[in-house]
Amino acid sequence: MDFGLSEEQQQLKESARAFLSGECPTTFVRKTMATGEGYPRELYDHIAKLGWRGLIVPEKFGGAGLGMLDMAVILEEGGYAAMPGPFLFSSVLAASALKLSGSEQLKAKWLTPLAEGKAIGTVAIVESAGSIDQRDINATATKGGAGFHLTGAKMFVPYANVADFVVVAAKNNAREISLFVADAKAPGVTIRSLKNLDLTRRVSNVELKGAPAEQLGGGDDLFAKLIDVAAIAVAADSLGGTERALEMAVDYSKVREQFGKPIGSFQALKHAAAEIVADVEPARAMLWYAAYAQDTGAADAERVASMAKARLCDIYSRGTDRAVLMHGGIGFTWEHDMHLWFKRARFNESYFGSPSFHRERVAVLGAY
Amino acid sequence: MDLQFTPEEEAFRLKVRSWLAENMPTSGMSDDREGRDDKTWLARAKAWQRRLYEAGYIALAWPKEYGGQAMDPVRQSIVNDEMVRAKAPYNVGASGLGMLGPTLISWGSEEQKQRYLPKILTAEEIWCQGYSEPGAGSDLASLKTRAEIVGDEFVVNGQKVWTSGAQYADMMFCLVRTDPEAPKHRGISYILIDMRTPGITVRPLVQMTGDRGFNEVFFDNVRVPRKNLVAKLNEGWIVANATLFHERNMLGSASGSEQRFNRLLALAKSITRGGRPLTEDSVFRQRLVELEIRVEAMRFHALRQLTDQIRGKNPGVEAMINKLVGTELNHDLATAAMEAMGDYSMLSRDDEAALDHAYWPYEWMFSLGLVIGGGTSHIQKNIIAERGLKMPKSR
Numbered sequence: 001m002d003f004g005l006s007e008e009q010q011q012l013k014e015s016a017r018a019f020l021s022g023e024c025p026t027t028f029v030r031k032t033m034a035t036g037e038g039y040p041r042e043l044y045d046h047i048a049k050l051g052w053r054g055l056i057v058p059e060k061f062g063g064a065g066l067g068m069l070d071m072a073v074i075l076e077e078g079g080y081a082a083m084p085g086p087f088l089f090s091s092v093l094a095a096s097a098l099k100l101s102g103s104e105q106l107k108a109k110w111l112t113p114l115a116e117g118k119a120i121g122t123v124a125i126v127e128s129a130g131s132i133d134q135r136d137i138n139a140t141a142t143k144g145g146a147g148f149h150l151t152g153a154k155m156f157v158p159y160a161n162v163a164d165f166v167v168v169a170a171k172n173n174a175r176e177i178s179l180f181v182a183d184a185k186a187p188g189v190t191i192r193s194l195k196n197l198d199l200t201r202r203v204s205n206v207e208l209k210g211a212p213a214e215q216l217g218g219g220d221d222l223f224a225k226l227i228d229v230a231a232i233a234v235a236a237d238s239l240g241g242t243e244r245a246l247e248m249a250v251d252y253s254k255v256r257e258q259f260g261k262p263i264g265s266f267q268a269l270k271h272a273a274a275e276i277v278a279d280v281e282p283a284r285a286m287l288w289y290a291a292y293a294q295d296t297g298a299a300d301a302e303r304v305a306s307m308a309k310a311r312l313c314d315i316y317s318r319g320t321d322r323a324v325l326m327h328g329g330i331g332f333t334w335e336h337d338m339h340l341w342f343k344r345a346r347f348n349e350s351y352f353g354s355p356s357f358h359r360e361r362v363a364v365l366g367a368y
Numbered sequence: 369m370d371l372q373f374t375p376e377e378e379a380f381r382l383k384v385r386s387w388l389a390e391n392m393p394t395s396g397m398s399d400d401r402e403g404r405d406d407k408t409w410l411a412r413a414k415a416w417q418r419r420l421y422e423a424g425y426i427a428l429a430w431p432k433e434y435g436g437q438a439m440d441p442v443r444q445s446i447v448n449d450e451m452v453r454a455k456a457p458y459n460v461g462a463s464g465l466g467m468l469g470p471t472l473i474s475w476g477s478e479e480q481k482q483r484y485l486p487k488i489l490t491a492e493e494i495w496c497q498g499y500s501e502p503g504a505g506s507d508l509a510s511l512k513t514r515a516e517i518v519g520d521e522f523v524v525n526g527q528k529v530w531t532s533g534a535q536y537a538d539m540m541f542c543l544v545r546t547d548p549e550a551p552k553h554r555g556i557s558y559i560l561i562d563m564r565t566p567g568i569t570v571r572p573l574v575q576m577t578g579d580r581g582f583n584e585v586f587f588d589n590v591r592v593p594r595k596n597l598v599a600k601l602n603e604g605w606i607v608a609n610a611t612l613f614h615e616r617n618m619l620g621s622a623s624g625s626e627q628r629f630n631r632l633l634a635l636a637k638s639i640t641r642g643g644r645p646l647t648e649d650s651v652f653r654q655r656l657v658e659l660e661i662r663v664e665a666m667r668f669h670a671l672r673q674l675t676d677q678i679r680g681k682n683p684g685v686e687a688m689i690n691k692l693v694g695t696e697l698n699h700d701l702a703t704a705a706m707e708a709m710g711d712y713s714m715l716s717r718d719d720e721a722a723l724d725h726a727y728w729p730y731e732w733m734f735s736l737g738l739v740i741g742g743g744t745s746h747i748q749k750n751i752i753a754e755r756g757l758k759m760p761k762s763r
Contacts, residue, residue, distance in 0.1 A: 001371065001377070002369060002371075002675055003369060003371060003672050003675040004676065004679070005369070006369065250758075250759060253759060254758075254759065254760060262760045264760050265759070265760040265761065267750065269759070270749060270753030271746070273752075273753050274748070274752035274757070277685060277689060278749075278752065282662070282669035282689075282693060284672075285672040286669075288369065288668070289371075292369045292371070307660075307661045307664055311661050311662075359654050360653075360657075366633075366660070368633065368636075368647040
């Protein structure tokens with residue numbers, strides 16, 4: 001019985017913290033926010049060299065062959081730093097889709113360059129309903145020649161603007177769901193960037209008009225597995241973000257004075273901060289278990305992935321609300337960094353299923 | 369991360385499970401009606417703890433020289449899990465086992481350990497906690513019960529309040545003021561008092577549940593031998609905090625929440641609204657899952673702390689939240705059950721028509737008591753902020 005991060009995972013976490021505080025401070029995040037594409041290429045070259053981009057890619061395809069718990073450690077630190085760009089979408093989601101379902105040939109074609117830092121992938125699931133619910137997916141795949149042709153209007157696709165390939169969820173004539181992989185530059189693929197609230201997260205619409213694609217795999221189980229991985233990844237980012245918001249609010253409360261003393265000496269602020277801690281600590285243990293369950297194929301892996309997503313996204317939103325409030329007026333300004341996490345919490349909450357979507361999933365799995 | 373138990377641990381678990389199945393008292397102990405008759409309850413409860421001890425299932429991690437087995441904390445956690453799973457009755461000696469015992473192991477003299485620890489295990493001596501006073505609740509360190517040294521004895525005068533179990537306890541671990549001139553935290557001592565000493569009067573207080581669970585305890589020139597002082601004179605505050613740490617972990621224990629949640633879910637499935645089970649009401653369904661998630665998170669949080677204990681890591685801020693989160697969660701579970709029952713929640717546990725064996729009306733009230741006892745949620749938040757986050761003290 002050993003419930004916790006290993007020594008290697010602790011070291012990975014500490015080195016990621018040190019690296020990102022040096023290379024990805026908020027001044028850097030803001031510089032990226034001001035760019036059109038929102039993708040800091042030099043930083044991403046750097047993290048490719050650290051092995052992050054292929055962290056969960058099997059060694060056979062050029063990755064480090066590690067698991068979701070190792071990845072969760074990096075994602076937590078990415079959330080703490082509000083690291084911008086496609087890392088989560090490419091190196092976790094697109095990588096997982098290919099790892100879980102593609103042929104050896106497709107893996108070699110897309111996973112290897114992804115792991116080596118030469119390609120960016122993303123996943124396109126959601127359509128006009130703005131929902132991850134399988135019933136809201138209407139894109140179609142028709143067989144033609146050696147592969148398939150995809151038609152549909154995908155929305156809110158992260159970093160399609162810089163992606164080399166897109167993993168697309170679409171249905172056949174019998175309305176059975178499958179995942180396909182399409183070259184982002186292929187004919188019939190039109191990408192249009194949307195205007196984002198959270199500028200550390202860029203999304204686009206991806207219009208598919210008979211776009212050529214290859215099938216990765218199909219079925220409800222595969223789709224569910226992708227939701228699990230996304231849920232854990234977003235939960236890990238949320239954990240790190242909540243920690244950062246708390247830390248900033250507490251630090252500020254120690255130096256800002258009103259009524260002749262630091263505002264952190266007032267119970268109203270103490271209680272707000274303590275409530276964040278009380279939320280975060282049990283959720284951290286739950287996230288670890290969710291990632292471990294995913295890595296070991298535990299029977300409750302799906303249930304606990306949804307639990308972690310629902311819980312940590314709620315905590316992140318509530319925590320950043322409180323952290324902004326603890327700052328007072330300064331927390332409402334563009335200059336202050338607090339809004340970076342405040343907005344990212346909102347992105348995380350909706351992305352790949354709202355807390356209520358995931359709670360419903362838990363209820364169904366628990367035969368409520 | 370590795371959640372596998374060893375084959376030996378799995379075998380141990382099965383052994384505990386079958387022992388409990390064969391030996392657990394079937395009535396007169398827990399939340400059934402028969403169990404509320406005090407006179408015979410105490411004897412039965414002591415006998416049950418003694419049987420558990422003789423079977424080797426009490427305080428497994430305590431040192432061997434004081435009656436423990438010096439086992440690793442995993443074994444103790446297996447026993448705890450199985451006790452909860454079997455719905456085994458609460459140990460009558462819990463305040464000795466969970467609070468004073470661990471405190472004495474760290475702070476007691478060799479003589480005190482030899483004298484008191486074995487009888488805690490066997491339930492021969494039941495302990496109560498003399499902390500709160502009418503003027504010292506959240507501000508515990510302002511306590512006024514005075515102990516003057518006269519020869520080889522302390523002479524104690526004053527009053528304690530909310531003392532659970534004082535009506536049947538044999539002993540009390542008690543905070544007294546031994547130096548009224550010193551700053552309030554530096555004039556307190558931690559002493560052990562025999563409840564049969566002349567001058568002690570116990571007056572029961574009736575709780576909102578209708579039960580006589582706690583008491584007022586009055587001290588009128590009560591003589592306590594000096595050797596009953598734990599740690600040094602006037603250094604009782606740090607010992608008091610050690611006990612509070614153990615108390616809070618005990619009160620916030622995750623075990624039990626899972627069973628309560630399962631009971632709540634079964635209740636909600638059995639209740640229909642407009643012809644549909646309450647679990648299909650979309651709002652109530654979401655609320656149930658939210659509670660289940662909090663319960664599960666606390667289960668994992670406990671496993672993490674168990675691991676830290678095995679790894680020899682000192683508890684940090686994560687341990688400071690146990691009491692706050694655990695007790696509020698239990699009260700929220702009971703509140704949801706009360707709401708689920710609709711108008712049946714109007715009934716006291718004494719009405720024949722009360723649902724679910726009348727478990728919830730009492731649980732709903734009692735669980736709020738635990739949000740208060742051992743330091744209210746407000747105090748817990750101050751502790752988390754000041755000791756955990758190092759936010760400036762307001763006092």
